[in-house]
Amino acid sequence: MVDLQVDIAGLKLKNPVTTASGTFGFGEEFVDFIDLDKLGGIFVKGLTIKSREGNDYPRMAETPSGMLNAVGLQNKGVDYFIDSIYPRIKHWDTEIFPNINGSVIDDYIAVAEKLNEVKGINGIELNISCPNVKEGGMAFGVSCPSAIAVTKAVRKAYDKTLIVKLSPNVTDIAEIAKGVEGAGADSVSLVNTLLGMAIDAKTKKPLLSTITGGLSGPAIKPIALRMVWQVYNAVKIPIVGMGGIMNGNDAIEFMLAGSTAIQVGTANFIDPQVSEKIVDEIEQYCISNGISKVTDLIGGLITE
């Protein structure tokens, strides 16, 4: 038997496989396809203090080995989540991580304070990297001082596990990771989507209503993997890695580069069973390679 358990700053996940915010709804949409109890955790759709309609349609464009989205944090607000959604999903035996967003620090604080009171929710993901709306806080995520400021503020408001989600749209992600580590983050997750754009040559128009949007999927995997490796070499807190993970092998690569846990995002759209399959594939890899604890993989890249 392989020990698949991992530890995000004291919070134990039964295995390293979680699902990425915005790509897995609230989990319940997948019950026809997989057993949610098999997952290490679920990062649910991004929440804001007030409900949001999101951006105009069209919000999506397919790109080579990836996709652009410009959803813009459509959600019914944190209160609705706490009152109406969480009670419906809390019975699953997996960690539920809300993904929190705001356009000013006070919004982040307000959302975090509310979630701090919810029994059963043991951690949140602080999104300072959504490229699609001001409220997604990419402005916070691309500068070190502002990333530190929002992390510090939320840290004060939130007692449990705080995971800060970093933007890849920066010159030096390791520096920002170090900054938020110093500001009290328990963990960093990366990467969010890369800012991209698609044009229809026929109509001469952008394919997204917002002109630019967030690139996800296998196309970004090499960049995401590199950033995880850079951050792993810069911080001591655990890393939740993601970006184009499509199968167990990809997940292993992210762990070797330094991830303690991983998130499966866009892949859920291609194969709604993929997250559970990845749990099995990681276990299988460990068995084939004589690895008894999955944590032995973390940062196990052999560089010389």
Added chain:
Amino acid sequence: MVDLQVDIAGLKLKNPVTTASGTFGFGEEFVDFIDLDKLGGIFVKGLTIKSREGNDYPRMAETPSGMLNAVGLQNKGVDYFIDSIYPRIKHWDTEIFPNINGSVIDDYIAVAEKLNEVKGINGIELNISCPNVKEGGMAFGVSCPSAIAVTKAVRKAYDKTLIVKLSPNVTDIAEIAKGVEGAGADSVSLVNTLLGMAIDAKTKKPLLSTITGGLSGPAIKPIALRMVWQVYNAVKIPIVGMGGIMNGNDAIEFMLAGSTAIQVGTANFIDPQVSEKIVDEIEQYCISNGISKVTDLIGGLITE
């Protein structure tokens, strides 16, 4: 007849299609496949002041819709280029742009001064964005002050068309573009490769000898297109756009986003005839869309 001519700060190219440095050798490797005289220009392999052996093998990894390279500017030095290679290729009726590199500003100046004396070479591309070696100057390309400093220095040493090649591995490429514009660049070209990484889960080792390398190909197209659009909205000098261009449609998209000319890179490996095909496809697009001057496409994106 469509007027395909474009103008890079006074330097006329017979059409907007050029080939990217490091992906087209010195052009002569393609004579069995295409008529080089049909191209707007050729950006030849990166040159340094002294000859370089480049990085260790392996230098390449295939990735989803793209590839990583870690060639590391293997070349025989600028003198060898001027004395032995340029005489062999100068007869082609297309603009030859050397791509210049250095690890310190004086190296850049030295290479630029030598090329300034070469009759027939009407422009150079100043590479401050190679992610694979110190000599490639990515350190220069990711900070605004250093990008300005190297541009100013080379500007003094070089009288003809100076194109500065920008790195996409930055938080704000428009800021850097503005910086080098102010420092005297006649044009900016973008993007160079994105820093990425690939791992072999089986061996637990990186697939490149240098661990990280430069990502190119269609995978990066959405990011490159977005950067061209951002730079187009920030500077007045002409833009040479590139990143994952595989066909005429892609080239049109880069022009709509603001490119005056484009470079075809990795696509040359998949189809050695692609650059000439793209010239034809752009012409065909113009005919189908009743466009008489290709310059009408530049920045023609309809955003409202």
Added chain:
Amino acid sequence: MKRIQDFSVIDTLWLNSSSYILILKSETSIEKIDPGNFAEIKIPDAADIFLRRPISVYDVDHEKKEISFYIKAIGKGTSKLGSLLPGSKVNIVYPLGNSYTPVKNKNALIVGGGSGIAPFKLLGEQLRGLGSKVTYLFGARTSEEIVLTDVFSKLGKFNCTTEDGSLGEKGLVTSHSIFKNIKYFDIVYTCGPDPMMKAIAKIAENNNIRCEASLENMMACGIGVCLCCVTPTIRGNAVVCSEGPVFQSTDLKW
């Protein structure tokens, strides 16, 4: 229950130069499918296709374990599917979305254009089974694009328009003479290009007739999680793949 299931291609029956019926067969039973439901089809062996493609279910045969789709080849994925050889494996996620509201013993008008005729074999069969009378009205540019008339004629009265007048009445679907007697109908179902559906909905609404339209927004997931496929409604942005694709026209703000 939604399911992800492997099928084999039985055949691709080309109906004209741009549309075909794709018939798939499974080894295992097929889920219950309602008229208007769609599937997310993974395009096999395709070099530059990343996402699944949403396609309405055209027909289903539970006994033979066959499901079929009516597809117009408009791009990479739809062309690729039409070129698959018998025996090729195709993976689909289905049944997705809501369905048209069935009515009993009523007079129903079904208006389709383009690939929007796909859901209307199943719908016609269902309505007939419930004692309703079905009238079809399909629009196209030329007679070549009017297909499957034998199938639909068996289920109801079949009408059509062509822009060049080569079959049925000449003109757009909305100018068909049937609309002079629109009050005869209790309900209108429509699927096709947005402008057509909007025009049909307007006629129905003006005559206080319920109209249900099925939208074909761009989709990534098809299961209501990515929120890419939204359409504005009187209740805010609705998620087309899970709250739709069928909407009552008066709910839509299009």
Added chain:
Amino acid sequence: MKRIQDFSVIDTLWLNSSSYILILKSETSIEKIDPGNFAEIKIPDAADIFLRRPISVYDVDHEKKEISFYIKAIGKGTSKLGSLLPGSKVNIVYPLGNSYTPVKNKNALIVGGGSGIAPFKLLGEQLRGLGSKVTYLFGARTSEEIVLTDVFSKLGKFNCTTEDGSLGEKGLVTSHSIFKNIKYFDIVYTCGPDPMMKAIAKIAENNNIRCEASLENMMACGIGVCLCCVTPTIRGNAVVCSEGPVFQSTDLKW
């Protein structure tokens, strides 16, 4: 002259569970090909393959306009090529790289392993044509992996080793008894896994026999422009796809 050319699959002849001959036919004439030349093959209809794959030319028939490859299915691309149906289109760029040096009226030893036997039909034919005597020595793990013996036996004396002793001498290729008489040979040609080639080269060098090895480095362009495929030599990094793939062993620093 190098060329990019479309071919159709005539057949894929599987020789054992992991290797096959891919036969392609063109409508137009085929370029001159020398033993050791390779082609860059575009893998058709492949979902996650971006680059072409370098494969040595196994055989060519200028009259029939056919070219064929001996391929070991070791990954995505080589597996996909082996599953193509007759009639499938395949685009190749060829002939690439240098070739083995032909010798007249000499005794040649050809040592191959794995997919490294591919260039040795053409080489054997060429050498025979020049009056040289050819001796083959191929190594594999089991007899199942020793293929095409009929083809090679016609061109020269055929020897082999298997690790399990199921065919030929038991052991690694380098331990074959033929090396006791290595002085008999004027030249050694080799292609296969690097460790094998290095061992063979060492034996040849120790006996002052010229040895030519063909390298299978990872390639992106195959035409000498990306500089990804280099190998260190006594003259600095050499570009394997254009200065090689065949190198004199004493030039290599491996």
